[in-house]
Amino acid sequence: MGKIVINQEGCKGCAYCVVACPRELIMIDQSRINNLGYNPASFKDNKDNNKAECTGCALCAEICPEVLIEVYREKRRAGDCT
């Protein structure tokens, strides 16, 4: 269906994306500390969640203040990036 790629080295752990994801597929990775000194947001692999799968809705990317999330989807829609 879809997937996201988070640039974790720039993440400041605000967790706006965690709250925005309607499928609860993003978590703050407490086991990692990035170069900025924050626990970065991390995408849970689709395979781990039988019920919830990323749809590529891009709500996480809309709210990310650092613009670190890239979104991929099977089909493009009107308004997608060029």
Place this chain on the structure above:
Amino acid sequence: MQKVFARPATLLETGFHFCPGCHHGIVHRLLCEELDRLSLADRAVGVPGVGCGVFLYDYIGIDTCEAPHGRATAVATGIKRVLPQQFVFTYQGDGDLGAIGTAEVIHAANRGENITVIFVNNSVYGMTGGQMAPTTLLGQRTTTSPAGRDCQNDGYPLRLTEMLAPLEGVAFAARVSLHNPAHVKKARRALQQAFETQLEKRGFSFMEFISACPTNWRLTPQQSIAHMEEQMLSVFPLGIYKDTTAGVLQKEGESANAVL
């Protein structure tokens, strides 16, 4: 799979210096998306005022001109009059535009200068250490109002969009918020209208973004979002306050419900 969301080309790869949860990054991205969509990057001139948005030139790949504190609209007026083919916008915070730059913005608006003003309102002086701003909410604690803002002593929150919208030179005035993805999308639509106002030479366009300052609010990013929804939006109602293409000045309550 196909890429459907990525950094806009005009937004440089440099990481922002902003604090975790600060909304300046979203405003920067929306600006870049619009500049890219309208192919304006080559002829856009940004005029950042003094505040956390001052490093705009580090993050957006366009020409910029720094302005003295509060004078961004005056500097932008000069640039636009000398180079009318350029797309000119200012990027100011509430300390810059709402306090020291109030005179400049009122007269630029009243003259109907064909520029776009991006006004980021987080109800506090962010860069200088969290002092009380004209837009600070009643009861809000800041470093210069440690017991909370008191109307007897400090007056009331200043509503810039309501103040500027009735001026005849203003062609477009809107207030949007950035507290969730749905409102970010609405903010982009309003920003499109503001940019088109300038491109169509209809006059002064004004965009107010309600944003969070978790550091100086002494809140976590999540608490800041709740603070915006519960406290700020009742004092600063959202909506398109003026759009000359729509004909008449829309009433506050109607526009807030109907448009945003």
